[in-house]
Amino acid sequence: MESVSKPTHQHLPNPKEPAWAGWVYNVTFFLNGLLIFILIFENSFAVPYWMQAVGRMHPLVLHFPLVVLMLYAFWTLIVEKKDSTRWHENLADTLFLIGIFTAVIAAFSGFILSQEEGYEDNALFWHKWMGIAISIGGIVWYSFRHYLPIWKIPAKILAAAFLFLLIVGGHLGGNLTHGEDFLISPIPVSNETEKKVAIEDAKVYDDLVQPVLQQKCYSCHNAEKSKGNLQMQTKELLAKGGKNGILWDTTKADLGLLLNRVHLPLDDKKHMPPRGKVQLTDEEIVLIAAWVKDGSRFDQMVSSLSPQSAVYAYAENILGGGRTEEEYDFSAANADKVKELNTNYRLIKSLSAESPALFVNFYNRANFKAEDISALLPLKEQIVSMDLSKMPVKDEDIKAIAQFPELRKLILNFTDVQGTTLGELKKLTKLRELSLSGTSVKLAQVKVLEQTPSLKKVYVWSTGISTEELALLRKEKKISFETGYRSDTVVLALNPPIIENENQIISGGTKITLKHQIPGTTIRYTLDGREPDSTTSLVYKKPIDIAKNTKIKARAFKNGWYGSKGVDKYFFKSAFHIDSVRLITQPDVKYPAQKDITIADGVKSDNTPSSGKWLGYRDQPFESYLFFTNSVKAQNVTLSMLRNVGGYIFPPTRIEIWGGKDEKNLKLLKVLTPELPVKETPNVDNMVFEADFESQELSCIKIIAKPLAKLPAWHPGKGEKAWVFVDEVFVN
Incomplete structure (x- = not known):
């Protein structure tokens, strides 16, 4: 009888595979096909507003397929022979299927998220394509798994390559989310390389x-x-x-x-x-x-x-x-000697419990004698700080102080020092800080301190040095001279006034209110665009009536103070309520705001493009009808728009205002050609375009605003289309 060899289970579909597995496989296969399709047409693909939530789910779903597929790959690597007891085919197939299904979900949501702004192009490119490779590679591997016996080299090479993709792709995703050093940031820096900054050297x-x-x-x-x-x-x-x-x-x-x-x-x-x-x-x-x-x-x-x-x-x-305390290379003083030299008017203590360094404070001016300084010479190798404030220290005592070679800090505030012997301090090669505040030292004596090698800071407020001389000292580079606060020479600037009205849309009898926190302050303002000054501008005395669209600019002034910086705010007059709006052209899916409602909802957006309150147009003009149930006698239409040069949002190249009794009987009322930004134009600002025309009865108004077709050569996006952003229209 002719023998027939039985096929091994690894080469044929698993007959015990549950029915649901086929459905999951088909859905996974379809989603991968859809992913390939949108990749081919990526440049033409615009993410619908509602689908952005799918992209934001990417961080929630990506970890599960990473773990499952890594587990399957590791499992493949450890199976060493055909009949290994470590291998459980049904469980492995289920694990693999769940992994590739969730992988395509993660890849699809990641692609949607990648359409948002704010990611570095190179890192995003590699992370995106590795994620797609994992998803497509997974479905291919699953489809042909029965032809790749897991105990043989090809399957193990494939598993190792898959692990590489999973690890590197996941790492790049972590970099995008948390930054390049997120993985290693908890690792402490070694003591040898850690930057230690003393407070006197810190910025x-x-x-x-x-x-x-x-x-x-x-x-x-x-x-x-x-x-x-x-x-x-x-x-x-x-x-x-x-x-x-x-x-x-x-x-x-x-x-x-x-x-x-x-x-x-x-x-x-x-x-x-x-x-x-x-x-x-x-x-x-x-x-x-x-x-x-x-x-x-x-x-x-x-x-x-x-x-x-x-x-x-x-x-x-x-x-x-x-930071660690300064390390001293000298030994500690004899404790008995320190105890002996401590008196009721002279305190000697260690800087800290373990430090050999000592500081000395003197008290009781009436009992002070010059010999009290020389008496400390047995501790001259340990004393690093000496405070002689308000003691009757004279210039000749400076020579005794100069015998303490470890001295880093010396305080001579409000002593009798005149400064004639300050040159002796150059012997103190480690002196970093000296305070002479409240003494009678002059500029010539203080200039001698430049010879003190390590001196970094000198306090000279309330001394015999004039205001002009103090200004010269502050220009010194080698030593920082602290001259203190002089109320007779310093003039402070006022804070800007506050414009209390939050709502920028004014109707009826609303008035504009200004205030300042400092009593006696005069607020001056302008309504014509000029900068307020302290003499000719209007003085604010009562709330301001607004009869038309107006930009208020204000500054505060007070005798003995510098005038404040300016503050400004644009207020829109809205005389006629727009009964209904119909957009002729629809906004881009990225910036739909509230569609028709946006134009006349009375809500003024801030200058943030992503506020959700701007209608954005790029591939077509902004076109809209405004309808009034009862005709209005209008002579002005005002558009509130946005400029964000860095965000490719420019003024329109042409604005047309049409009007009539209905949409079929309109005539051109006004054409505006806004000035386009130049390289030096401020990046972000709220723009206002007013179209004035002859007063007439109108029941329908049509507005057209055409975006710039190509950004100028100086712009980073030169040649690309610009955006037009609109949030409100007012009729007066």
Whole structure:
């Protein structure tokens, strides 16, 4: 009889495969085909508004297929022979099928998410294509698994390649979400390379502000992932801001975008850092706000701040707690000698419990004698700080002080020192800080201190040095001269006034109200676009009536103060209620706002394109009808629009206003040709276009606004189409 060999189970479909597996396989096969199709036409694919939620699900679904497929690949690698007891085909097939089904769901949602802005192109490219390769490769492997025996080399090579794709693709996704160093950031830096900064050498931005931004902001605003086109990893990029403009503005009550987003409620989608991320502490928020208020300087030293300032207190907590005490190379003093030299008017103590260094404070001016300094010479190798404030120390006593070679800090405030022997201090090669406040020293004596090799800071407020001479000292580079606050010479600037009206749309008898927190302040304002001055501009005395669209500009003035920076706000007059709106052309799916309702809902959007309140047009003009149940006698149509040069949002090239009794009987009332931005034009602003025409009865108005077909050569997106954004239309 002719023998017939039985086929092995690895080469044929599993007869025990459940019925549902076929359905899952077919759905997975279809979704992979759909994924390939939209990839081919990616440039023409626009994500519908409702589908954006599918993309946001990507972080929720991607981890499951990663784990399942890695488990299957590992399982394939450890099976060493045909009849291995480690292999359970039914369980393995089920595991693999679930893995490839969830993988295509993750790949599809990831593709939708990739259409959003804010991701670095190169990293996104590789992560996207690795995810697609995993999904398509998985369905192919599953389809032909019976022809790839898992105990043979080809299957193991395929499993190893799959593991590589899963690990690298997952790592790139982590970089996009959390930043390049997310994986290794918890690993502490070795003691040898850790940067240790003394508070006197620290900079406000480099050593205080930037570490906060690195921990709380860089993961979403870096070269790999730049949400809102904002990157923070360099000072230049931070100062540049993102598509919503610069990050700080001291003329605004909330100090601008950065602090505004930080203070939003945690549930607000614009709150930063986003919900789920580590939030800024109250101290960190105060630090950043104080830095912005003080001019957001990148070169400001912590030592230049008042010790009473919030930033200085923060620096003491952070740098004081994170840095190690200075290491001293001398041995500790004899404890009995220290005890012997301690008296009721002279205190000698160690800097800390384990430190050999000593500091000395003198008390009781009436009992002080010059010999009290020389008496400390047995401890001259251990004393690093000496406070002689308000003691009757004279110039000749400086020679005794110069015999303490380890001295780092010397305080001579309100002593009898005239400064004639300050040159003796050059013998103190380790002296870093000297305070002469309240003494009679002159400029010539203080200039001698430049010969003291290690001296970094000298306090000279309330001395015999004139205001002009103090100004010269502040220009010194080698030594930082702290000259203190002089109320007779410093003039402060007022804060800008506050425009109390929040609603920018005015109707009926609404009036504009201004105020200032400081009593006796004069608020001057203009309504014609000019900058207010202290002499000719209108003085605010009572709430202001608005008869038409008006931009109010205001400044505050007061004797003995510098005038404030300006504040401004545009108010729209809305005389006629628009009964209904019909959009002729539909907005882009990315910026649909509330469709027809948007034009006349009385809600003015902020300058954020993603606010959900802007109608966005790019591939076609904005065209709309406005209808009035009863005709109105109109002579003005005003369009509220947005300019965001970095976000490709430009003014329209042409605006047409048509009017008549109905949509079939319209005539051209006005044509506007707005001026296009140039390279120097401010990035973000709310634009207002007013079309005035002869007063007439109208029941229907048609508006057309045509977007710029090609961005100019100076723009990064040169040659591409520009956007037109509209949020409100007013008829007067």
